[in-house]
Amino acid sequence: MSEPLHSPEAPSQRARPRRLLRLVNQREAARVSRLLRAEVVGGVIVMVAAVVGFAAANSPIADGYFALRDTRIGPEPLHLDLSVGQWASDGLLAIFFFMVGLELKREFVAGELSRFSTAIVPVAAAFGGVAVPALIYVAFTAGSPAAHGWAIPTATDIAFAVAVLGLIAPRIPPALRMFLLTLAVVDDLIAISIIAVFYTAGVQLLPLLASLVPITVYAFIVRRFPQWFARSGWGPWLILLPIGIVAWALFHASGIHATIVGVLLAFLVPVSGAGGTQLAEVFERRFRPLSTGIAVPVFAFFAAGVASGGESRFPFDPIALGIMVGLVAGKPIGITLSTWLLTRFTRAELDESVRWRELVGVGALAGVGFTVALLVADLSFADAADADTARLAVMAGSVVAVAVAAALLVRRPRSRTR
Known part of the structure; x- marks a missing residue:
């Protein structure tokens, strides 16, 4: 990202720093705005579905709720006699991962991730936001089988995070909104790779x-x-x-894990073609309501259904502590530290519209882990008590992360007098 040391330009031009976290062009900004609006709506729907599922699991209808979730349907000879909950996590989430794959393809071919100068910041921040929470979790669970769940606090739920951002900080700089969106996209790619390789x-x-x-x-x-x-x-x-x-x-x-095929199929969809046809964008508009309105909410409804008085050892089990501290502290530390290192050791600096406090707040908001985090929790533990502990920790950690982000992102009105 640095320019040649010996440049024929004037010294003032040579020393000009490269601005980080700034919008590239009006068309890209408009596309991101449309996507953010869709994610806000989807995030609200998922929140409602998760609350209803948790309430159902802790209400008089809990027996019927768990009976429905565990009902097995599907052709047994094809090894597809899955429970309703498994159909939601393995089947419906493939639609969600298809949408993630379309956005990844779009970003890599024609979006922020297609240019090194703009991709380096969210990519570095995403890797930092994955590494630090994983290390924190391992520190709590080292030497026990529970360490296998190290990837649970590494994932960011883009729909939840964007929806919360729109509610608590609707007037933050557009560059930070784009940063969160691109960060979450890279985060999803890392999570997909982790699931494919380690789970x-x-x-x-x-x-x-x-x-x-x-x-x-x-x-x-x-x-x-x-x-x-x-x-x-x-x-x-x-x-x-x-x-x-x-x-x-x-x-x-x-x-x-069958959801990976959703990403593979999405990567095969052309972003542009003959006559300027952008099939990936067409599919994204056409199928997003299916993902945000049905697939992810149904998964959230069943995944959030944890009986608070059941077998879980929440909140003082090492699993719960590792997940919550990883989400609440590990995410903002990893993201902020990675971005600071770029500004410290390169000729790059934050755009003048971005405050470090708000950057830390966006890092805290990335600690809202839900869809992929709950999926990894299901894949990590065979023991029901461990899985329930992890699910409760994901939900609790996400709520605390929202509170921390709100404290950092809500802008106080500026005084009109000096």
């Missing part, structure tokens, strides 16, 4: 190789006819969806 028990090669057939067919037709799929209202549902379901089923049978 796959064993891989069955035959179904994994077989999944290449529908994935290849999908790639061919979606790249061969992007304009037709962009214009057609029924084509994606009648052609692409069945192919995607076959690929999902084969991935599930292979032992790799």
